[in-house]
Amino acid sequence: MTHINAHLGYDQVSAFIDGELSPKETSEVEEHLANCHPCAIRILSATQLKAATRHVSERFVVPPEALSRLTAQLSPEASKKPAGVYTLRSWTWGALAASLILAVSLLGWHATRQSGSLAAELLDQHLAVLSGGSPPEVISSDRHTVKPWFQGKLPFSFNLPDALPAGTTLNGGDLTFLHGQPAALLRFNIGRHQASVFFTQRSRDESEPATSGIQSGFVIQYANTHDLRITAVSDVNPSDLARLMSVLVEAQSPR
Amino acid sequence: MPAPASSALFEQLALPLLPSLYSHAFWLSRNHEEAEDIVQETISKALRAFDSFHAGTNFKAWVFRILRNTFLTSRTAIAASRTVFLEDHPDLLNISDMSPTPEDHLLRLDNQAAMDQALDRLHPQLREVLLLCDVEGLKYKEIALVIDVPIGTVMSRISRARRTLHEHLQKQRGVSL
Structure with missing residues (x-):
């Protein structure tokens, strides 16, 4: 590579931020960047994009039951089994794993109930939905049916989006209470996972939403709109739940 | 089948990579069940072929190669191969x-x-x-x-x-x- 007068090419930008250039090439690029504002901005942009790509993928969480099965497979005892046995996935295994997680989660939740935190209350309601198997009070996938059902039952109103993310369906809704406040509980299916989404009235002194996280293996995500607080609980992977949250938040914007 | 000591080494090298292998398999297949199947098959193949792995070389690259080849024989990959990819220019x-x-x-x-x-x-x-x-x-x-x-x-x-x-x-x- 000779002294660089023209702007950096795309391959050069990528190779530079990935540390793939030779020391000589690296110093030539650095020399060019010292005198070229547009290329310096492009390097900055590419570096940000690289970090964002890593960050998005890191948010992907491997289902704990899958990780347990794979870890078990790695043990010498498991590896002695014939190859055909390795395909552990089946409805039976899935149901067993789900029951186990539910039981462990319920036990874990009861142990922490004394804290009386909102997260525990949310988890309680979601687990009640999962374990009870009772249908929602209003059963419909039609937002024009579900939303009006809450009229007169809640001191606030909310919107439902025209379209949900791919693989997500609305199953219906329930009237419930969180910390003594009335709330709309909407039940969704994301793939084979169930998600409970709570709409509550946002108090005026509440500034930022609580930090999203994982409790007892369940993902809990929060979002605030101007008037509402939206909280979602599910065992689906966080990015899928975030997609649903995103469209729900967007639906609250003035139309 | 590798000797027990070899199996233990394989386990030691592969165990920390399970989340990465699963995550990458998921991005390839876009399906959780298939991702798990791919990783299971990858582990099985890699363990059987572990004697051919040269110590001192990059185990991660080696096992990711097996994972990719496993994916390429999967249903999803075969279906996707019908789509045209504009080669690099x-x-x-x-x-x-x-x-x-x-x-x-x-x-x-x-x-x-x-x-x-x-x-x-x-x-x-x-x-x-x-x-x-x-x-x-x-x-x-x-x-x-x-x-x-x-x-x-x-x-x-x-x-x-x-x-x-x-x-x-x-x-x-x-x-x-």
């Missing part, structure tokens, strides 16, 4: 068409959903190299080993992946404004 890609202002290159990357969507829209072959580079931290020569292409092709695919990702994000930004 370095002469067309390595150009410097700058945006109107340099600052137009800077994106608001705080929108996780938009970033996720843009990554999802990437052609699988571009997303694959980008994730191996940015998420798994493999060097270009290791990625070349994993996907069995020349190192120059790796470089141009990564470059093209980032350019496409950037364009997707810019379009989303334009729509949201």
